Amino acid sequence: MxxxxxxxxxxxxxxxxxxxxxxxxxxxxxxxxxxxxxxxxxxxxxxxxxxxxxxxxxxxxxxxxxxxxxxxxxxxxxxDIYPTDQVPDRPVDDHTRRAEMRDALGRALGRLPERQRLTVMLRYYEDMSEAEIADVLGVSVGTVKSTVSRAMARLRDDDALGDDFPGIPRQPRGATPWNPRHD
Missing domain, CATH: 1.10.1740.10 (RNA polymerase sigma factor, region 2, helix turn helix motif)
Structure with a gap:
């Protein structure tokens, strides 16, 4: 039953x-x-x-x-919403801007080669570990790491993003990304 x-x-x-x-x-x-x-x-x-x-x-x-x-x-x-005479310190959530960003990111991902796009999607959208991705794709963990690294570098590159992300600071060519663990 x-x-x-x-x-x-x-x-x-x-x-x-x-x-x-x-x-x-x-x-x-x-x-x-x-x-x-x-x-x-x-x-x-x-x-x-x-x-x-x-x-x-x-x-x-x-x-x-x-x-x-x-x-x-x-x-x-x-x-949770209380009226006040003061303007909030944080900007109000802009749903339109988020939708535009999501669309722009989709276009940027679409310009990546298939293998790079797939590894980025599995890593960041499906939240899979590098070992899990390697197992799914039948490649080594090192290949997954280098593929994701190349894809992320390409996404950071001004040419790959074009003007899809106006107002978002981009990393200058050849610059190393900031890593809080190294400070």
Whole structure:
């Protein structure tokens, strides 16, 4: 019975997950928050799975759980905001600028050779260790280190980035990057 419940729920999520994620995106307008919101709603749905007798109503249950969770998160966040006459020391988060930076980084990564792009993605996006990457790619750890190093040097290079990152200081050619462990 319990394994049937797991399989049934797993099949539901596999089938309806993308549609529900789009609904979560409309509620949050941020992919990371949308994924968190959907996961929270699916966790609530899983706990109530045996009580939902009409399987056609599951989407409505999940959407209602997302809406309630979003409202709860909004109320909690609202309590952290206090009116003041002073301007904050830190700049306000600029979602548009972050989106532009993410797009520019994607373009810069797209200009890297395939092997360099793959190692950078595995290292920094998938957070894999050099040994794990070496195992996946079937190369030595030294090859992974040198490939990532060359890719990062190319990304730091003015020519590789072009004008995609205006306002961000770039490392001059031939300069050694600052390393806090060496100070």
């Amino acid at each position: 319990n394994s049937t419940r797991h399989e049934e729920f797993r099949a539901y999520v596999a089938d309806r997950g993308p549609t529900l994620l789009r609904a979560a995106m409309r509620l949050t307008s941020d992919r990371a928050e949308a994924e968190d919101l959907l996961q929270a709603a699916l966790a609530k749905t899983y706990l109530a799975w045996d009580r939902i007798h009409d399987r056609a109503a599951v989407d409505g249950y999940v959407r209602r759980a997302m809406a309630n969770t979003q409202i709860s998160w909004w109320r909690r966040k609202k309590l």
